[in-house]
Amino acid sequence: MSAFHAVFARDLRVAFRRWSELAHPLIFFLIVVALFPLALSPTTQQLREVGTGVLWVAALLSSLLSLDGLFRSDADDGSLEQLLLSPAPMTITVLAKVAAHALVTLLPLICLVPVTAWSYNMPSAALPTMALALLLAAPTLSVFIALGAALTVGLRRGGSIVGLLVLPLTGPLLIFGTRATDLSINGEPPTAPLLFLAALAVLAVSLGPVAIAAAVKVGLE
Amino acid sequence: MTDGALLRGRELAVWRGEHCLFEQLHFDLGPEQLALLVGPNGSGKTTLLRILAGLALPTSGGVTWKGIAVHELAPEDRADVAYRGHLEALKRDLTVAENLAFHASLWGRKTKFDAILAELKLDKAAHMRARNLSAGQRRRVSLAMLRLSGAKLWLLDEPTTNLDSEGRALLVAWTREHVAGGGIAVVATHQPDEFATRGALMIELQ
Numbered sequence: 483m484s485a486f487h488a489v490f491a492r493d494l495r496v497a498f499r500r501w502s503e504l505a506h507p508l509i510f511f512l513i514v515v516a517l518f519p520l521a522l523s524p525t526t527q528q529l530r531e532v533g534t535g536v537l538w539v540a541a542l543l544s545s546l547l548s549l550d551g552l553f554r555s556d557a558d559d560g561s562l563e564q565l566l567l568s569p570a571p572m573t574i575t576v577l578a579k580v581a582a583h584a585l586v587t588l589l590p591l592i593c594l595v596p597v598t599a600w601s602y603n604m605p606s607a608a609l610p611t612m613a614l615a616l617l618l619a620a621p622t623l624s625v626f627i628a629l630g631a632a633l634t635v636g637l638r639r640g641g642s643i644v645g646l647l648v649l650p651l652t653g654p655l656l657i658f659g660t661r662a663t664d665l666s667i668n669g670e671p672p673t674a675p676l677l678f679l680a681a682l683a684v685l686a687v688s689l690g691p692v693a694i695a696a697a698v699k700v701g702l703e
Numbered sequence: 704m705t706d707g708a709l710l711r712g713r714e715l716a717v718w719r720g721e722h723c724l725f726e727q728l729h730f731d732l733g734p735e736q737l738a739l740l741v742g743p744n745g746s747g748k749t750t751l752l753r754i755l756a757g758l759a760l761p762t763s764g765g766v767t768w769k770g771i772a773v774h775e776l777a778p779e780d781r782a783d784v785a786y787r788g789h790l791e792a793l794k795r796d797l798t799v800a801e802n803l804a805f806h807a808s809l810w811g812r813k814t815k816f817d818a819i820l821a822e823l824k825l826d827k828a829a830h831m832r833a834r835n836l837s838a839g840q841r842r843r844v845s846l847a848m849l850r851l852s853g854a855k856l857w858l859l860d861e862p863t864t865n866l867d868s869e870g871r872a873l874l875v876a877w878t879r880e881h882v883a884g885g886g887i888a889v890v891a892t893h894q895p896d897e898f899a900t901r902g903a904l905m906i907e908l909q
Contacts, residue, residue: 488808492794492801499796560790563758564848568809569782703759 485570486578493582503551504586511544511591515598526603533602534612534663537595541616542652545623546645548587552579552631553698562635562702572695576628577687580694584624592616604667611666611676618679619655625690626651632697654682707733710755710856710887714764717750724750725908728764732889732904737882739898740891742908748891749788751908752860755889756786768856782810785854787862791845795834799825799844802833806848814851822873823847838865846874857881857888863897871897 497504518536519529556562556579565575595616596609604612630644637643658679662672708731716726724747732738740748753759755766757773766773768784776784793802803816820826823843828836836844842865849857857878863871875897878888882900890898895905 484808484811488805492797492805495801496794496796558790559794560788560792561794563786563788563790564792564806565809566758567756567781567784567786569778569811570809571778 485568486574489565489570489575489578490582493579494586497551497582497586504548504590507544507547507587508590508594510547511540511594512598514540514543515602519602530603530605530667533599533604534660534667537599537602537612538656538660538663541591541595542623542649542656544591545588545627546648548583549627549631549644549648552583552628553635553701554631557635557702562698566699566702572698573691576632576694576698577691580624580628580691583628584620588620588624592620607669608663608666611672612663615659615662615672615676615679618676618683619659621683622655622679622686623652625686625694628694629690629697632694632701635698635701636703655679658682709733709769710889711767712755712764713766715751715754715761715766716763717747717754718762726763728906730904730906732887734885734887735882736887736902736904737878737898737900738887738889738904738906739895740889740906740908741893741895746908748908749860751906752786752788752858752889752891756784756858757781758786782853783855784858785849785852785856786858786860787845787849788860789864791841792848793833793836793841793844796832798830798832799836800829802844803847803851807851810852812851812853814853816847816851819847819850823870839867839870842866843870846870846877850877855886857886857890859888859890859892861891861893863892863894 515537518532522528522532524532553562556565566572592613596613599609599612600606626648630648633647634644658675662675662679665672665675710732712728712730715728717724730738740751742748750759754761755773757776760774768776768780771780797805807814807816817826820829823846825840825843825847828840833841833844846862849859862874866874878890878898879900882888892898
């Protein structure tokens with residue numbers, strides 16, 4: 483547990499000392515979300531209809547922008563080798579890194595989504611559901627991103643490949659996430675898709691770190 | 704000495720495609736032994752050290768620490784091994800003290816490192832960000848991490864790089880002290896004379 487705390491605290495500290503990099507995905511998200519109405523010139527009703535999908539896809543794409551920082555910088559300065567060699571179990575280390583990464587990159591993004599949803603004229607009654615769906619999708623998404631980052635850690639320029647690896651996996655998140663939001667916009671209970679997202683999160687968090695740790699090990703060899 | 708050997712290498716061979724870095728390499732290292740790894744650039748010193756640390760696998764053969772393959776060591780046994788490579792493993796945005804504190808907590812050590820910093824003449828740099836350190840200072844921090852790891856087996860890859868003569872002398876003294884105190888050290892170096900002690904094992908790579 484002390485290892486988890488040590489790695490988590492260190493990654494947060496490093497992230498906050500480089501806070502300007504944290505803002506890039508957020509700004510990217512805002513720009514993408516602003517571009518859609520310009521390209522479609524929709525009516526208010528149309529805007530509301532495409533809103534859910536646009537926000538989810540934009541959030542997924544922006545979350546990919548930050549993944550290089552997850553293992554790449556540790557691999558470049560030799561820290562990753564030391565993390566592997568240290569007596570702290572790698573699965574715990576990986577879990578701490580993924581949690582810290584999710585906290586500084588995904589959480590701000592999730593906070594932005596309801597604000598932009600409001601500008602897409604979506605009913606405010608659906609916003610809590612949308613935020614909840616994003617929160618439930620975040621752990622799974624983090625694990626997918628970390629898996630992609632870990633698999634490409636040995637490559638010089640892994641960035642674009644990670645997108646190709648990770649984006650197809652996000653299908654279920656997108657389906658259940660947008661479904662939950664749409665249901666609550668139409669005034670129906672969104673429980674079922676939310677439960678699916680929660681189940682995926684439990685699965686990803688319990689199995690993901692083992693796979694990520696193995697991928698890091700192979701990547702450094 | 705062979706009976707008490709902790710680190711054993713058996714029939715180690717590494718091939719890079721058609722090119723053989725080394726083969727048929729055997730060694731046994733026990734407490735109070737120093738091994739010096741010498742050979743020209745590209746002869747496989749770093750590769751061998753990474754294999755000893757369990758970071759890489761040889762093409763054939765194997766390395767064991769206390770009878771267990773090094774790349775399959777249980778987490779608590781990994782505390783026995785400290786590897787310091789070409790990269791110092793410093794986070795550029797953290798201060799020297801923060802870097803060391805992180806390293807110590809990862810190794811489960813509560814050690815006060817003020818004394819180590821003073822010995823390395825890093826006490827004034829303790830609150831500098833690692834990005835502002837010189838190459839020699841970075842190397843000194845790396846040695847501080849080695850010192851506070853408390854590991855039994857030291858694997859050092861050209862540890863004198865960028866160090867001034869005073870730093871080199873300190874490192875040699877530490878290594879001798881470590882070995883005399885029952886530790887094992889494997890040092891890849893281009894200046895074996897600096898480290899040489901009686902009974903040091905020379906591993907020469909072609």
